[in-house]
Amino acid sequence: xxxxxxxxxxxxxxxxxxxxxxxxxxxxxxxxxxxxxxxxxxxxxxxxxxxxxxxxxxxxxxxxxxxxxxxxxxxxxxxxxxxxxxxxxxxxxxxxxxxxxxxxxxxxxxxxxxxxxxxxxxxxxxxxxxxxxxxxxxxxxxxxxxxxxxxxxxxxxxxxxxxxxxxxxxxxxxxxxxxxxxxxxxxxxxxxxxxxxxxxxxxxxxxxxxxxxxxxxxxxxxxxxxxxxxxxxxxxxxxxxxxxxxxxxxxxxxxxxxxxxxxxxxxxxxxxxxxxxxxxxxxxxxxxxxxxxxxxxxxxxxxxxxxxxxxxxxxxxxxxxxxxxxxxxxxxxxxxxxxxxxxxxxxxxxxxxxxxxxxxxxxxxxxxxxxxxxxxxxxxxxxxxxxxxxxxx
Amino acid sequence: xxxxxxxxxxxxxxxxxxxxxxxxxxxxxxxxxxxxxxxxxxxxxxxxxxxxxxxxxxxxxxxxxxxxxxxxxxxxxxxxxxxxxxxxxxxxxxxxxxxxxxxxxxxxxxxxxxxxxxxxxxxxxxxxxxxxxxxxxxxxxxxxxxxxxxxxxxxxxxxxxxxxxxxxxxxxxxxxxxxxxxxxxxxxxxxxxxxxxxxxxxxxxxxxxxxxxxxxxxxxxxxxxxxxxxxxxxxxxxxxxxxxxxxxxxxxxxxxxxxxxxxxxxxxx
Numbered sequence: 001x002x003x004x005x006x007x008x009x010x011x012x013x014x015x016x017x018x019x020x021x022x023x024x025x026x027x028x029x030x031x032x033x034x035x036x037x038x039x040x041x042x043x044x045x046x047x048x049x050x051x052x053x054x055x056x057x058x059x060x061x062x063x064x065x066x067x068x069x070x071x072x073x074x075x076x077x078x079x080x081x082x083x084x085x086x087x088x089x090x091x092x093x094x095x096x097x098x099x100x101x102x103x104x105x106x107x108x109x110x111x112x113x114x115x116x117x118x119x120x121x122x123x124x125x126x127x128x129x130x131x132x133x134x135x136x137x138x139x140x141x142x143x144x145x146x147x148x149x150x151x152x153x154x155x156x157x158x159x160x161x162x163x164x165x166x167x168x169x170x171x172x173x174x175x176x177x178x179x180x181x182x183x184x185x186x187x188x189x190x191x192x193x194x195x196x197x198x199x200x201x202x203x204x205x206x207x208x209x210x211x212x213x214x215x216x217x218x219x220x221x222x223x224x225x226x227x228x229x230x231x232x233x234x235x236x237x238x239x240x241x242x243x244x245x246x247x248x249x250x251x252x253x254x255x256x257x258x259x260x261x262x263x264x265x266x267x268x269x270x271x272x273x274x275x276x277x278x279x280x281x282x283x284x285x286x287x288x289x290x291x292x293x294x295x296x297x298x299x300x301x302x303x304x305x306x307x308x309x310x311x312x313x314x315x316x317x318x319x320x321x322x323x324x325x326x327x328x329x330x331x332x333x334x335x336x337x338x339x340x341x342x343x344x345x346x347x348x349x350x351x352x353x354x355x356x357x358x359x360x361x362x363x364x365x366x367x368x369x370x371x372x373x374x375x376x377x378x379x380x381x382x383x384x385x386x387x388x389x390x391x392x393x
Numbered sequence: 394x395x396x397x398x399x400x401x402x403x404x405x406x407x408x409x410x411x412x413x414x415x416x417x418x419x420x421x422x423x424x425x426x427x428x429x430x431x432x433x434x435x436x437x438x439x440x441x442x443x444x445x446x447x448x449x450x451x452x453x454x455x456x457x458x459x460x461x462x463x464x465x466x467x468x469x470x471x472x473x474x475x476x477x478x479x480x481x482x483x484x485x486x487x488x489x490x491x492x493x494x495x496x497x498x499x500x501x502x503x504x505x506x507x508x509x510x511x512x513x514x515x516x517x518x519x520x521x522x523x524x525x526x527x528x529x530x531x532x533x534x535x536x537x538x539x540x541x542x543x544x545x546x547x548x549x550x551x552x553x554x555x556x557x558x559x560x561x562x563x564x565x566x567x568x569x570x571x572x573x574x575x576x577x578x579x580x581x582x583x584x585x586x587x588x589x590x591x592x593x594x595x596x597x598x599x600x601x602x603x604x605x606x607x608x609x610x611x612x613x614x615x616x617x618x619x620x621x622x623x624x625x626x627x628x629x630x631x632x633x634x635x636x637x638x639x640x641x642x643x644x645x646x647x648x649x650x651x652x653x654x655x656x657x658x659x660x661x662x
Contacts, residue, residue, distance in 0.1 A: 070655075072655055116658065119484075119488050120487075120488060120652075121484060121487055121488060121652065121657055121658050122652050122655060122657065122658075123649070123652045123653045141490060142490075144488060144489060144490040145490040147488065148488070149484070149488055151484070154481055155480070155481045156480065156481035156482045156484070156485055157480075157481075157482070158410055158414065158480075158482075160413065160414045160417045160418060161410065161413065161414070165413070168406070169406045169407070169409070169410060170485060172402045172403050172405070172406035173403050173406070173485070173486065173489035173490075173491055174399075174489060174490065175396075175398075175399040175402065175490070217485075
């Protein structure tokens with residue numbers, strides 16, 4: 001197992017491959033501290049650590065995984081020998097109580113598999129996972145008392161039931177009395193703007209209303225750890241913003257609550273999460289606060305250039321190893337291509353522009369930008385989330 | 394938390410869904426009640442046309458009544474895990490801190506409304522139209538046997554449900570294959586003694602075979618019983634215990650296997 005870095009009293013640990021940026025920030029690469037031992041405070045930038053992390057020094061982690069791996073065997077076609085596929089590959093994570101933790105990665109990166117393991121719906125092939133200090137395999141029944149999960153685009157429920165009835169049914173799986181359940185349901189329906197739709201049948205709900213109802217389903221049982229798998233998937237911008245607000249509000253009500261949220265929306269991770277782990281091809285590639293992740297790449301220079309005259313050569317820019325292209329939009333009708341790319345520093349711009357000129361490109365517009373999580377992802381994964389999803393299909 | 398009270402709460406909520414849904418979509422009354430009653434009437438008329446002894450008509454009525462419970466076990470409970478998976482609900486049930494048996498119990502009890510309606514209609518048809526006679530003195534014993542049969546039958550259903558956790562649609566095919574042969578082996582429309590001792594003994598592993606045979610002896614005064622009523626009741630009690638223990642074990646085993654194979658919540662399987 002990789003060596004962890006230890007913060008505070010030693011309860012907050014991030015392994016080197018999980019958080020190269022933190023390693024850089026602290027300068028500690030010794031990896032000599034065994035798991036669960038205490039160590040002096042190593043963090044040199046406490047002000048940008050989330051409150052949850054700073055206050056969690058004496059609490060056990062809400063979620064902890066160690067070398068967690070999940071293999072699937074798939075036959076490419078009938079009768080052909082099975083091929084092994086690592087959906088989750090040696091994941092080491094620690095999420096503290098009170099944290100809103102994001103798993104950011106493209107579709108197929110292993111986010112849902114990881115959540116299913118943590119929700120006791122799937123066994124890991126190897127490694128250990130704990131939720132609230134309980135092993136998800138050996139103590140799965142006790143883990144279930146402490147968790148809930150909501151998936152984005154979730155079509156669950158019974159079409160003939162109303163929203164209120166549906167929520168009551170699912171509350172009964174968690175031991176709530178009817179009186180207590182209905183009181184919570186009515187309060188949440190009111191809080192999340194569904195009160196006047198309480199009597200609407202599920203088969204008449206819009207996607208947005210359905211997802212609000214699903215979030216209430218997750219919130220109402222008062223889990224210690226809530227797993228949200230792409231909670232804003234398929235929602236329009238307005239409803240997605242509302243949903244993010246609900247998530248923030250629910251966390252603010254009780255500082256001991258923990259959320260692990262998966263998303264492939266970079267802005268969502270940046271806006272919501274105390275810390276973010278970038279997961280790609282089953283492995284955690286980086287783990288830190290969004291600010292720290294960006295700060296670690298602040299020396300990079302992000303440019304956006306609009307070119308004319310590339311005449312079908314635009315795709316070749318992506319193959320340029322010195323330019324990390326995060327976005328490439330071609331407007332064929334207007335004969336223009338906009339490229340967003342990251343360079344190690346400003347000095348490398350001259351060379352990049354020369355190479356564009358060599359392809360026939362003429363600069364129409366050039367601008368420099370702040371580094372975003374999207375640029376960080378491209379730097380780490382070698383391609384944008386959209387491209388990673390396209391290549392996974 | 395997984396206490397008896399919580400599990401009963403979960404079971405009653407799951408049963409409630411069935412009852413409410415049935416009340417909101419009443420077309421089932423026609424499809425689930427009147428059509429089976431017509432099928433049962435058809436069998437009675439065939440026996441009558443062939444000049445079979447009158448007790449055979451009562452066998453058919455009893456078979457018609459019990460068929461409803463067999464179908465409820467198969468499609469209203471065992472296969473329901475597959476449909477819950479298809480609807481996206483199985484994750485929610487599997488993640489909840491409750492026994493899987495409480496969910497299955499809820500499905501079974503909820504399905505009883507439709508099943509009981511179907512059984513009662515067929516029973517009324519038998520008594521009012523075909524003049525089936527019951528031994529009033531044997532009705533209490535028959536009811537006891539009926540309860541034992543149901544306990545064993547629903548235990549068997551829970552065992553079958555475990556297959557759906559792992560095999561999904563594949564298990565549905567097995568159940569479809571099992572449905573019709575069970576009509577033959579369990580003697581829904583004739584006494585199983587007619588199958589000969591060996592086949593009847595094998596068929597007795599299916600609780601309805603022994604249950605119906607014992608009910609015929611107690612409620613209809615049948616002299617063509619396979620085994621004495623006391624022996625059949627004892628065997629039913631043993632089957633009930635056995636099936637419930639096996640169901641509990643199989644639900645755990647199949648769930649673990651499905652979690653290992655990644656099939657527990659895999660849709661379109």
